[in-house]
Amino acid sequence: MTEIIAGRRVATRVRRRRLSLRQRQAILGFIFVMPWILRFLWLDLGPFIASLYLSFTEYSVLSSPKWIGLDNFIRALTDDRLFWKSVWNTVYYAGVSVPLGLIMGFSVALVLNSKIRGVTIYRTCFYLPSIVPSVASAVLWLWLLNASRIGLLNYALGKVGIEPINWLGDPAMAKPSLILMSLWGVGGGMIIYLAGLQSIPEHLYEAAEIDGANWWQRLHRITIPLMTPTIFFNLIMGIIGSFQVFNAAFIITQGGPANATLFYMLYLYNNAFSYFKMGFASALAWMLFVIILALTVIVFRTSGRWVYYERQ
Numbered sequence: 001m002t003e004i005i006a007g008r009r010v011a012t013r014v015r016r017r018r019l020s021l022r023q024r025q026a027i028l029g030f031i032f033v034m035p036w037i038l039r040f041l042w043l044d045l046g047p048f049i050a051s052l053y054l055s056f057t058e059y060s061v062l063s064s065p066k067w068i069g070l071d072n073f074i075r076a077l078t079d080d081r082l083f084w085k086s087v088w089n090t091v092y093y094a095g096v097s098v099p100l101g102l103i104m105g106f107s108v109a110l111v112l113n114s115k116i117r118g119v120t121i122y123r124t125c126f127y128l129p130s131i132v133p134s135v136a137s138a139v140l141w142l143w144l145l146n147a148s149r150i151g152l153l154n155y156a157l158g159k160v161g162i163e164p165i166n167w168l169g170d171p172a173m174a175k176p177s178l179i180l181m182s183l184w185g186v187g188g189g190m191i192i193y194l195a196g197l198q199s200i201p202e203h204l205y206e207a208a209e210i211d212g213a214n215w216w217q218r219l220h221r222i223t224i225p226l227m228t229p230t231i232f233f234n235l236i237m238g239i240i241g242s243f244q245v246f247n248a249a250f251i252i253t254q255g256g257p258a259n260a261t262l263f264y265m266l267y268l269y270n271n272a273f274s275y276f277k278m279g280f281a282s283a284l285a286w287m288l289f290v291i292i293l294a295l296t297v298i299v300f301r302t303s304g305r306w307v308y309y310e311r312q
Helices: 002-054 070-076 079-113 121-133 134-144 152-159 171-185 187-198 200-212 215-242 248-251 264-275 278-304
Strands: none
Touching: 002 278, 070 187, 070 264, 070 278, 079 121, 079 171, 079 187, 079 215, 121 171, 121 187, 134 152, 134 248, 171 248, 187 215, 200 215, 215 278, 248 264, 264 278
16 A cells, blocks of 8 residues: 555656656747747737728828728728729739749749759759749849830740830730749749649559659549649749739839839839828728638638548
């Protein structure tokens, strides 16, 4: 009996020591994450709440905010022609650039997933444009899309007898030109696709080959279904990124010509930092947040119909 009691006491002491160790680990963990928590509270959550309040005010930085309720939102939706122009430009850009980016990134990844000589060099070449600073990319594409024969694209078209195209000066060509520019960075998605492709078990392809499946059947029945989680991730990130397109339009076209590239984020920026309508700009930011959130929820809700998660 004495031995049993002693054993229980020892077990209790061990549990207390373990609990104490867990507590020390938890405290140490909180210490390590505290800088991020403080940064979030000060630089993220604070401005987040402040912008929500300012969206219901008339605020020009130089004067105190004046509460006007929903007037900023009503004005944007009913009286502001440029608001709807920016929405249309952004939807057009997203609707074209996101599918093209997904298709091109996936296609390049399929090619570069092959075991060919020098494949690492090719992967590096395709990935590098996605990490080039946006200003450097804009300067490069200003030369490529130059309306005269100096522009590389017009120079190449001239060699086959096609007249120069005013890529950035024609309202009908401005948005397609920026979409073309966005495809230069498909290397970022390509890397993610490559990771997904290399995680597909080889025995599935071997079994399909034994059954007589050709390349298209293997792609359609094995590769694409198993890659749908990766495609889903890139789709979400592409939607979020495309609705926040800003740098190219700000640096290259400034929203022109004839507001053809006045994207939503550029319109928001102009209201905030050119016209100092901080209250109205905050309302625009919250409307963009709601739009992106709604689209993300819709994609998530419909993903169960086409995203395949392999069960272990």
